Amino acid sequence: MPQVEFEKVGKSFGALAVMRELSFRIEDGEFAVLVGPSGCGKSTLLRMLAGLEEITAGEIRIAGRAVNDLPAKDRDIAMVFQSYALYPHMRVVENMGFSLRLRRAPKAAIAERVGAAARTLGLDRLLERYPRELSGGQRQRVAMGRALVRSPSVFLFDEPLSNLDAKLRVQMRTELRHLHQKLGATTIYVTHDQVEAMTMADRIVMMRDGAIEQVGRPLEIYDRPANHFVAGFIGSPAMNVLPGRIRAGADPAVALDGGGVLPLGHVPSLAPGRAVAVGIRPEHLRPDPDGPLLAEVEVIEPTGAETDLSCRCGGQPLMVALRDRGSYRPGQTLRLAPHAGPVHLFDAETSARLTHPESMIQEYDDDRHETRNG
Amino acid sequence: MTGATATQAARLLAAAARRRRLRVDPMGAALTALTLVAALAFFFPLYWALVTTVKPEVEVVRPGLRLWPETFTLEACAFVLTNSRILVWYLNSVVTSVAVTLLVILSSLLAGYALSQIAFPGRRLLYGMILASFIVPISALIVNHFLLVHRLGLLDSWAGIVLPQLIHPVVIIVYKQFFDAIPKEYREAAVVDGAGHFQLLFRIFLPMTTSVTAALAIITLISAWNNFLWPFLAQNSQEMMNVTVGITQVREAYGIRYARETASAVIAGLPMVMLNLVFQRQITRAIVLSGGIKA
Numbered sequence: 001m002p003q004v005e006f007e008k009v010g011k012s013f014g015a016l017a018v019m020r021e022l023s024f025r026i027e028d029g030e031f032a033v034l035v036g037p038s039g040c041g042k043s044t045l046l047r048m049l050a051g052l053e054e055i056t057a058g059e060i061r062i063a064g065r066a067v068n069d070l071p072a073k074d075r076d077i078a079m080v081f082q083s084y085a086l087y088p089h090m091r092v093v094e095n096m097g098f099s100l101r102l103r104r105a106p107k108a109a110i111a112e113r114v115g116a117a118a119r120t121l122g123l124d125r126l127l128e129r130y131p132r133e134l135s136g137g138q139r140q141r142v143a144m145g146r147a148l149v150r151s152p153s154v155f156l157f158d159e160p161l162s163n164l165d166a167k168l169r170v171q172m173r174t175e176l177r178h179l180h181q182k183l184g185a186t187t188i189y190v191t192h193d194q195v196e197a198m199t200m201a202d203r204i205v206m207m208r209d210g211a212i213e214q215v216g217r218p219l220e221i222y223d224r225p226a227n228h229f230v231a232g233f234i235g236s237p238a239m240n241v242l243p244g245r246i247r248a249g250a251d252p253a254v255a256l257d258g259g260g261v262l263p264l265g266h267v268p269s270l271a272p273g274r275a276v277a278v279g280i281r282p283e284h285l286r287p288d289p290d291g292p293l294l295a296e297v298e299v300i301e302p303t304g305a306e307t308d309l310s311c312r313c314g315g316q317p318l319m320v321a322l323r324d325r326g327s328y329r330p331g332q333t334l335r336l337a338p339h340a341g342p343v344h345l346f347d348a349e350t351s352a353r354l355t356h357p358e359s360m361i362q363e364y365d366d367d368r369h370e371t372r373n374g
Numbered sequence: 375m376t377g378a379t380a381t382q383a384a385r386l387l388a389a390a391a392r393r394r395r396l397r398v399d400p401m402g403a404a405l406t407a408l409t410l411v412a413a414l415a416f417f418f419p420l421y422w423a424l425v426t427t428v429k430p431e432v433e434v435v436r437p438g439l440r441l442w443p444e445t446f447t448l449e450a451c452a453f454v455l456t457n458s459r460i461l462v463w464y465l466n467s468v469v470t471s472v473a474v475t476l477l478v479i480l481s482s483l484l485a486g487y488a489l490s491q492i493a494f495p496g497r498r499l500l501y502g503m504i505l506a507s508f509i510v511p512i513s514a515l516i517v518n519h520f521l522l523v524h525r526l527g528l529l530d531s532w533a534g535i536v537l538p539q540l541i542h543p544v545v546i547i548v549y550k551q552f553f554d555a556i557p558k559e560y561r562e563a564a565v566v567d568g569a570g571h572f573q574l575l576f577r578i579f580l581p582m583t584t585s586v587t588a589a590l591a592i593i594t595l596i597s598a599w600n601n602f603l604w605p606f607l608a609q610n611s612q613e614m615m616n617v618t619v620g621i622t623q624v625r626e627a628y629g630i631r632y633a634r635e636t637a638s639a640v641i642a643g644l645p646m647v648m649l650n651l652v653f654q655r656q657i658t659r660a661i662v663l664s665g666g667i668k669a
Contacts, residue, residue, distance in 0.1 A: 043663075047562075050566060051565075051566075052562050052566070071565075072566045073566065073568035073569075077566065079562075079563070079566045081562070082420055082559075083557060083559050085557070085559035085563035087564075087578060089581040089584075098577075099566075099567035102567055102568040102573060120525060146567075264482065342411050
């Protein structure tokens, strides 16, 4: 039985519908990440699940039980907030035990569970401190500890790492993932950071403008984005998208608007002349003297591990991520070809995915994946 | 850096420091002087009252200005303490002021929380009415209050003194504003933790606003203690008088004796002077908080 189910969930303010018919489910023990740009509704969705925001249509179920009309405290969830929301007048130990005290748990039981959570998170020596006496990372851990003592059936995280510096964020990301592996509790995590989504999720729910764009495993979304938007959001640097038209002729190919003809390995049954957008990930492009793309290098960004070339190809911006350090210079013209990865085709009008170049991507053993457009 | 340039730099730095020491800011000096004069003007009546209290009556009425008493005596204080009912008046003042303070804080806390955190029909209207209540000064309502308390049969009782003084919209408004300013995550975290409204208010919101509560309680206490008009109307028997009303009886009973009158006034004001000294910071804060709101 899925642990969390959203069935045709909607939210509207009067006549204005901000969310329409959202349906997806999260299995028991899964780490699901709701990701999308600011204002896409991911936090609202999480708050609806938490019972902090009302829903106006559909049904939310936790462990098979409809929770629409259940107050937050009875939903068996625990939430970690972006600002941590540690009660400033309570010591760490009181912050962590507050929910149990409200439930009138015996003192010995509270002490035991707070102690266990503190040991798990390495907070043993901070229990007598006030939140103001803690660093950002420690506060983050206390917020997690507060959720942990409840042993809820679902953990909710609302952008919990955004207030940390870059280094600590990477460290906490690993710790959170590690903790999830240890506890095995169903977790729903909201972030606008696609790297967090890719690295932490068992399942990504990609959102935009109050709608779900795609649900799937991280690599599945990376390799088979359901549309132009998902393709651009997941992956850094973002996928290159070049407009073109299907060329008439024996070999399937796209004539790019900016010049050049890109042969397609896979044969899509598309009418010649149809307007499409070709998506190529920057890391799938390689310099190739016979390559179909002619690009001019504008900016070179060496990161050590790879070299990112910001180019222009037929008037369109084109990013190339190369594994070698090479000797490139601004103004240089390069011939490029897609290698070692799929070429994605999207409908120019609807931006929906047109092809599944199965032959060029790895297969997934997961039969549960769901995509709206894919 | 060579030795010569180091010496030169040191000389220049010393000169700059000297200039800073000598430079007088004329505006600052003028403001300081003005503040001093104002402070003296405020302080002098208090000083005069204190000095008069410890003078014998003959010295008080002797013509001429003497800033320091020739003879020190506590005769006036002793007289007031032994010949008037000032201790009973004290008790009345303590009971009624503390009751007013506790009830105002409790009711305003609840009202401020409800107005800030609970969406109920008519909330804006209610808040508008509370804001509008500033338009009508309490003294304009005093006849109504008198008739009401009279009909309730509460004249000459502690309850009669306390009830009309519970109207303190400013405290409600300050609480509402403070609760509005508490980030909503605290509330949500507590709701997810399982807190209801009373737990939210008393275990999360109130502890987060203790300094505000202290400041509001102190100014409410001071204003209740110093209140004269209402207790003067509502209390007729000497047994039930507040100290502010009672001290007017000292003159009526024994004729004009300046030393005794100032002594009774000094004794009446003493607790508030002490409160002011101890809680200076909270009082300043309370004035800042209610500044621009207080009618």
